[in-house]
Amino acid sequence: MRGLHAASPALLWLLPFVVVFAAFQLAPLAWVAISAFRVDDGWGLGHFREIVTSPFFRQAIGRSLEISLVSSLLGLTIAALTCHSLAHTRGPLRRWMVAFTNMTSNFAGVPLAFAFIILMGTNGVLTLALQRLGIIEDFNLYSKTGLIVIYTWFQIPLGVLLLFPALAGLRTEWQEAASLLGAGRLAYWRHIGLPVLWPALLGTLTILIANAMGAYATVYALVNTSYNLMTIRIANLVSGDLFLQPNLASALALILVLLLAMVTLIQQWLLRRSYHVAER
Amino acid sequence: MSQSADTVTMASGPSSTARPRWRFDPHRLVVLGVFTILALPLVVTLGYALAGHWGASLLPDSLTLKWFVELWATPRFQAAFVRSLLVAVGALALSLVLILPVAFLAQTRYPRLDGWMNGLILMPFAVPPVVSSVGLLQLYAGGPLPLVGTPWILIPTYFTIVLPFMYRAIANSLRSIDVASLMDAARLLGAGPLQAFFLVVLPNIRVGVQIAIFLSFSFLVGEFVFANLLVGTRFETLQVYLNNMRGASGHFTSALVITLFAFTLVLTWLGNRQSGQDLAKESAS
Numbered sequence: 011m012r013g014l015h016a017a018s019p020a021l022l023w024l025l026p027f028v029v030v031f032a033a034f035q036l037a038p039l040a041w042v043a044i045s046a047f048r049v050d051d052g053w054g055l056g057h058f059r060e061i062v063t064s065p066f067f068r069q070a071i072g073r074s075l076e077i078s079l080v081s082s083l084l085g086l087t088i089a090a091l092t093c094h095s096l097a098h099t100r101g102p103l104r105r106w107m108v109a110f111t112n113m114t115s116n117f118a119g120v121p122l123a124f125a126f127i128i129l130m131g132t133n134g135v136l137t138l139a140l141q142r143l144g145i146i147e148d149f150n151l152y153s154k155t156g157l158i159v160i161y162t163w164f165q166i167p168l169g170v171l172l173l174f175p176a177l178a179g180l181r182t183e184w185q186e187a188a189s190l191l192g193a194g195r196l197a198y199w200r201h202i203g204l205p206v207l208w209p210a211l212l213g214t215l216t217i218l219i220a221n222a223m224g225a226y227a228t229v230y231a232l233v234n235t236s237y238n239l240m241t242i243r244i245a246n247l248v249s250g251d252l253f254l255q256p257n258l259a260s261a262l263a264l265i266l267v268l269l270l271a272m273v274t275l276i277q278q279w280l281l282r283r284s285y286h287v288a289e290r
Numbered sequence: 291m292s293q294s295a296d297t298v299t300m301a302s303g304p305s306s307t308a309r310p311r312w313r314f315d316p317h318r319l320v321v322l323g324v325f326t327i328l329a330l331p332l333v334v335t336l337g338y339a340l341a342g343h344w345g346a347s348l349l350p351d352s353l354t355l356k357w358f359v360e361l362w363a364t365p366r367f368q369a370a371f372v373r374s375l376l377v378a379v380g381a382l383a384l385s386l387v388l389i390l391p392v393a394f395l396a397q398t399r400y401p402r403l404d405g406w407m408n409g410l411i412l413m414p415f416a417v418p419p420v421v422s423s424v425g426l427l428q429l430y431a432g433g434p435l436p437l438v439g440t441p442w443i444l445i446p447t448y449f450t451i452v453l454p455f456m457y458r459a460i461a462n463s464l465r466s467i468d469v470a471s472l473m474d475a476a477r478l479l480g481a482g483p484l485q486a487f488f489l490v491v492l493p494n495i496r497v498g499v500q501i502a503i504f505l506s507f508s509f510l511v512g513e514f515v516f517a518n519l520l521v522g523t524r525f526e527t528l529q530v531y532l533n534n535m536r537g538a539s540g541h542f543t544s545a546l547v548i549t550l551f552a553f554t555l556v557l558t559w560l561g562n563r564q565s566g567q568d569l570a571k572e573s574a575s
């Protein structure tokens with residue numbers, strides 16, 4: 011602002027930040043992007059071909075996508091219902107619940123896995139109780155269903171925290187005005203409620219999916235490497251005991267990043283199609 | 291937090307005397323139902339940590355604190371605790387030194403820098419830790435900077451994951467004190483830029499920075515992926531210790547889970563209390 015000679019020494023203060031950020035955030039990603047194309051005898055798409063043709067890696071990608079999508083949709087639905095009810099709840103209960111979801115959103119990763127082993131593991135408290143009541147035969151926490159249950163559990167608090175501002179912003183006057191004009195509850199949600207919430211719902215869903223796709227600590231603590239997911243495979247290729255294949259890990263990691271980017275692009279595309287946003 | 295909570299309770303006091311609120315209300319039922327679902331793993335783990343023995347019955351047979359005493363007396367746990375603290379303190383110190391000047395310059399001299407930073411800080415969200423680890427493991431396993439396997443790799447890596455949060459918190463507090471006018475005033479009074487930064491700006495954003503530190507601290511103590519993949523058992527932090535205790539008694543690991551959770555709760559509570567006091571101060575002035 012005051013001429014360049016005054017500005018340049020100040021810019022030196024940015025240098026340490028730029029160096030560390032480049033070395034520990036940009037460089038690792040760049041290494042992944044480059045080495046994914048590095049094969050024994052030069053460059054090529056060999057690793058991607060191996061991943062796409064291998065049933066094992068295809069299964070990992072499929073399961074990651076399936077568990078993420080299902081748990082995100084379940085989490086989003088439960089979170090939306092909770093927020094809707096919270097917006098209609100007065101008094102201390104609402105304040106407690108918001109504080110409590112904040113609290114539980116800190117409960118993730120390895121501790122969460124251990125808590126679920128105590129609760130729903132083979133000899134878990136809930137498993138035994140439900141077996142005794144004859145409600146279930148047995149429950150396998152270390153299966154797809156089990157993982158979806160855990161994932162959904164950690165998606166709920168995040169969904170509530172992200173959605174609550176939007177749902178609390180729905181004004182009761184709008185519903186009153188709509189019903190004065192003859193709209194039923196269904197028509198209100200169809201034409202007013204959901205269109206207003208649509209961007210928030212889509213945005214939250216995107217974050218939940220990304221959160222689930224990248225999740226590693228919980229599954230690793232639960233099943234070590236015996237359940238086939240993308241993050242588990244990537245980590246195992248660079249830190250397993252034998253057969254380290256960093257370049258193959260890079261290719262799989264790049265696919266994960268691209269899938270996350272695709273989810274964001276789809277969200278943007280859906281958002282642009284919705285008339286509520288397009289009007290502006 | 292407790293102060294503001296009291297005032298809210300008092301404000302809602304008169305209306306809560308209305309009776310019909312306690313009749314059947316589907317919204318209350320939904321909230322309580324979800325509350326139960328979210329509370330269940332925590333409550334059961336707490337119960338397990340406090341139970342002398344919990345066999346095939348619905349409730350534990352006896353209550354005891356012996357698991358907590360045993361855990362806290364374990365040298366391996368104490369060492370892991372100290373290591374987690376050291377890494378988190380180191381990472382936060384580095385983050386402050388690196389981020390403060392950038393946030394300050396973005397809010398004073400180079401407004402366009404703020405836009406750039408808002409883009410940059412999205413990166414840690416787009417790149418999961420597992421992906422970063424693949425690159426970090428190769429780049430720093432040997433060569434000029436052989437950091438893998440030592441705690442030194444965690445400090446700059448943790449800087450990258452607290453960056454979004456720290457930058458926003460610091461930038462917001464700088465904006466809320468109108469730092470550009472403050473710097474102008476300091477210059478008019480004869481202070482150099484560095485003097486103004488340390489004597490005028492820093493004391494004014496202290497509370498905002500403290501909140502960011504407490505919340506980042508609890509986040510870092512809970513970090514597992516980088517700690518396990520980049521360093522592992524060679525420098526066992528709390529989360530890695532917990533993971534390695536897989537074979538131990540369920541009561542013992544429950545006591546550990548509860549201890550860790552209580553620790554993060556205290557940290558977030560300290561952070562929120564700060565923000566509560568900050569708000570109270572602002573509304574008073």
